[in-house]
Amino acid sequence: MDAVYTAPGYLFRRMQQIAVAIFVEECKAYDLTPVQYASLVSIRAHPGIDATRLSAVIAFDRSTLGSVIERLEAKAYIERKPSPGDKRTKLLYLTKSGAALLRDIIPSVERAQARMLQPLKPADRKTLLALLTQLVDLNNEASRVPLRAEDALEHLGKTG
Amino acid sequence: MDAVYTAPGYLFRRMQQIAVAIFVEECKAYDLTPVQYASLVSIRAHPGIDATRLSAVIAFDRSTLGSVIERLEAKAYIERKPSPGDKRTKLLYLTKSGAALLRDIIPSVERAQARMLQPLKPADRKTLLALLTQLVDLNNEASRVPLRAEDALEHLGKTG
DNA sequence: TCTCGATTGACAGCATACTTACTATACGGA
DNA sequence: TCCGTATAGTAAGTATGCTGTCAATCGAGA
Numbered sequence: 001m002d003a004v005y006t007a008p009g010y011l012f013r014r015m016q017q018i019a020v021a022i023f024v025e026e027c028k029a030y031d032l033t034p035v036q037y038a039s040l041v042s043i044r045a046h047p048g049i050d051a052t053r054l055s056a057v058i059a060f061d062r063s064t065l066g067s068v069i070e071r072l073e074a075k076a077y078i079e080r081k082p083s084p085g086d087k088r089t090k091l092l093y094l095t096k097s098g099a100a101l102l103r104d105i106i107p108s109v110e111r112a113q114a115r116m117l118q119p120l121k122p123a124d125r126k127t128l129l130a131l132l133t134q135l136v137d138l139n140n141e142a143s144r145v146p147l148r149a150e151d152a153l154e155h156l157g158k159t160g
Numbered sequence: 161m162d163a164v165y166t167a168p169g170y171l172f173r174r175m176q177q178i179a180v181a182i183f184v185e186e187c188k189a190y191d192l193t194p195v196q197y198a199s200l201v202s203i204r205a206h207p208g209i210d211a212t213r214l215s216a217v218i219a220f221d222r223s224t225l226g227s228v229i230e231r232l233e234a235k236a237y238i239e240r241k242p243s244p245g246d247k248r249t250k251l252l253y254l255t256k257s258g259a260a261l262l263r264d265i266i267p268s269v270e271r272a273q274a275r276m277l278q279p280l281k282p283a284d285r286k287t288l289l290a291l292l293t294q295l296v297d298l299n300n301e302a303s304r305v306p307l308r309a310e311d312a313l314e315h316l317g318k319t320g
Numbered sequence: 321t322c323t324c325g326a327t328t329g330a331c332a333g334c335a336t337a338c339t340t341a342c343t344a345t346a347c348g349g350a
Numbered sequence: 351t352c353c354g355t356a357t358a359g360t361a362a363g364t365a366t367g368c369t370g371t372c373a374a375t376c377g378a379g380a
Contacts, residue, residue: 004198006293016172018302019173051329060367061367086327131288135280221336247345248358249345
């Protein structure tokens with residue numbers, strides 16, 4: 001019976017499920033999902049980034065990100081502007097309303113992040129985060145969408 | 161920048177993403193998803209369980225589970241039989257083909273589970289699993305679909 | 321300069337996940 | 351027995367997350 005409950009895959013799925021539930025609960029006043037939040041934060045950090053590079057920066061599937069961007073644009077939190085140099089790409093920018101939302105939501109997000117680890121003793125929280133960070137990093141290539149944080153810098157080399 | 165990458169929520173999402181990718185890769189010969197695998201295992205452990213109880217046993221959303229069961233039935237890995245005592249419920253059983261698949265796929269699943277933790281030192285693997293088990297358990301009520309392992313036993317009390 | 325391979329964003333399709341709502345059924349108490 | 355409440359399964363709607371494919375565009379090399 002506990003062959004299932006102690007399997008790493010089961011624990012990761014369950015923990016992700018719990019983490020999303022906590023995030024949504026803490027942030028329900030803002031109608032923003034974890035994925036949408038991560039996108040906004042990254043666009044703020046890299047104004048003028050394009051969708052493909054954004055997907056690498058937050059380790060998202062490119063196809064999925066398309067609809068996420070659509071929803072953020074529909075809510076007027078971001079804008080898409082055509083790139084002057086490349087007719088294929090559309091550059092992403094926060095709107096004022098998006099920037100304001102981000103400022104407002106941050107306390108709720110931090111409360112959510114804290115709640116996820118709350119049940120553990122402080123020392124155990126640190127240990128868990130350290131091990132997870134290490135594991136995610138070492139397993140980066142195993143995922144279908146490896147994280148490429150450095151990709152975000154490329155467009156800066158070209159445009160600024 | 162690393163405010164995002166070290167956030168627990170981000171790490172949990174990323175780790176789940178990696179875990180699923182590894183599972184799918186190891187098991188691609190069997191055309192079975194992690195969720196479908198967990199369902200089959202639990203149906204084998206509790207033959208004649210109904211869908212609602214199954215959802216509690218594997219901490220799945222009941223609505224989602226409906227379509228999962230449909231697909232498993234379409235692939236002829238499980239059967240649904242009407243309950244003699246309750247016209248509302250349909251009881252779930254593995255078919256021979258489902259039982260055979262489960263036997264065959266187990267080595268691949270175990271390889272996948274091992275690969276997820278491979279990059280860590282053996283002692284760290286134990287630590288991580290112990291902390292995660294603890295955290296998932298203590299956060300059980302925070303998720304929208306709390307795990308109710310004991311629910312699986314109820315129908316045994318009535319039928320066997 | 322022209323063409324070929326790579327890249328970008330869009331789309332279709334499948335599979336999780338969750339919400340709400342609806343129907344059929346079951347069951348306990350008046 | 352009848353009624354209110356609870357439960358099982360289903361469906362519709364939204365949002366990830368992945369696989370493909372496609373057309374438009376870009377860029378590099380012949």
